[in-house]
């Protein structure tokens with residue numbers, strides 16, 4: 001692919017329709033004109049790009065996308081570890097409006113997904129809207145002006161609508177283990193893979209056995225000298241049955257897109273059935289557990305190792321992993337699976353609870369992300385200066401995972417309780433995009449300056465979500481990244497995805513406080529005059 005994604009913010013950063021207003025008394029700008037854009041989108045992963053594409057398709061060009069990195073792709077730009085791939089089949093893990101007949105495998109590698117997102121960016125004309133190397137530092141709602149004041153590492157501007165697509169899995173989380181800061185070898189997170197560092201012959205420790213570790217362990221095992229796999233809670237693993245997509249099939253998908261759509265639909269419903277077990281009939285999960293136990297028994301002959309790898313909680317409580325090569329890799333003679341708790345990290349070793357010292361040159365952390373404690377929540381301030389982090393002190397929540405009382409004209413993509421343990425996140429993202437688009441249309445049609453979800457509507461929605469969470473596999477007693485510090489599941493959608501789609505098909509204005517536009521204020525391509533503060 002041509003290198004149109006030059007780094008360093010060399011692109012034009014705003015659309016031709018951007019507006020400039022002067023803010024008298026704006027101390028940091030001292031009366032210097034401040035840009036005003038109608039819509040600001042944060043992030044260029046599936047969520048942010050999807051939003052940008054849908055806006056453009058609906059004739060809205062007055063928007064900017066801010067991205068802290070120098071390229072698009074989010075998850076698929078950042079996760080470059082060996083073996084990184086999706087675990088929802090590619091035919092489904094892609095935009096419904098941009099099917100890709102060229103997927104090389106059932107579960108495409110991360111590089112291919114990244115290239116897909118880059119080609120979508122180009123194809124739908126999103127590049128000129130992106131402001132690169134631009135990290136959001138602060139976004140504050142101004143009640144008098146009824147707009148957001150946005151501060152990024154590239155400067156300040158005003159925006160009517162703020163849409164956050166910062167990603168639920170974009171802030172790597174390192175384990176807090178005594179002494180880890182004193183480790184003198186090489187330590188890195190799987191989402192920040194050190195490609196400049198050769199693992200050949202090294203004594204490598206892997207901490208964490210989630211979705212990423214299960215993918216990279218089989219890739220590095222043949223290369224490293226010794227691999228110590230620190231595993232506290234073994235995951236449930238089912239066969240992935242990954243396979244290349246034959247050339248004739250790819251040609252068929254290209255020539256007859258309906259055939260790919262049929263395959264996609266079949267995958268969607270196959271995945272959706274899993275929700276039945278997770279949410280409504282936990283008994284169904286027993287069958288999956290039996291398949292997984294048989295799979296483990298077939299792949300791991302040693303009963304001691306098998307016991308270490310056997311999960312002791314209900315399947316689905318933590319994310320179910322798919323792998324064809326993890327078990328064969330951990331049975332190799334250069335791998336040791338250690339289930340003891342890590343007590344401390346020393347300059348060149350890891351000490352476990354039983355007092356054993358494991359000498360290592362390298363520590364790779366497959367320890368996940370800041371999901372329920374994302375730092376961005378501290379940077380977004382709504383009415384009265386309250387931050388999202390303050391608002392969410394007792395646990396994050398949002399109306400339909402998208403809007404938050406006290407934060408007018410703010411929309412969250414993959415907000416609280418929109419995550420999935422069983423199906424494609426792109427489906428959830430696209431449902432939210434429709435909801436937001438319909439809201440923006442409503443605002444235009446009814447000449448509204450701002451919309452803010454009513455606190456009682458938000459509360460009723462979240463009470464319902466938490467009630468439905470009871471009795472699901474996710475509240476069956478395991479510890480997982482789905483749960484926040486107080487043990488509440490604020491991450492997952494407790495139901496079928498088609499229900500979420502149905503509930504987000506139309507913007508439901510009756511649940512919102514609607515503020516009409518002032519006579520002098522017009523949104524979109526028209527001039528927006530700010531009131532004096």
Ligand SMILES: Cc1cc2nc3c(=O)[nH]c(=O)nc-3n(C[C@H](O)[C@H](O)[C@H](O)COP(=O)(O)OP(=O)(O)OC[C@H]3O[C@@H](n4cnc5c(N)ncnc54)[C@H](O)[C@@H]3O)c2cc1C
Nearest residue numbers: 043045046047068074075086087088135136166167170425
């Ligand atoms: C290894 C891995 C595999 C996965 N596999 C699957 C799968 O198979 N199926 C599935 O459904 N889901 C999967 N997921 C979940 C995946 O994250 C989502 O499907 C989806 O890619 C999220 O897209 P996003 O746009 O919301 O977030 P991201 O892709 O994380 O993008 C967020 C963007 O926002 C930018 N950003 C964040 N904060 C700021 C800031 N303050 N200022 C400026 N920019 C900022 C980031 O740089 C990034 O570009 C996987 C996740 C990981 C980590």
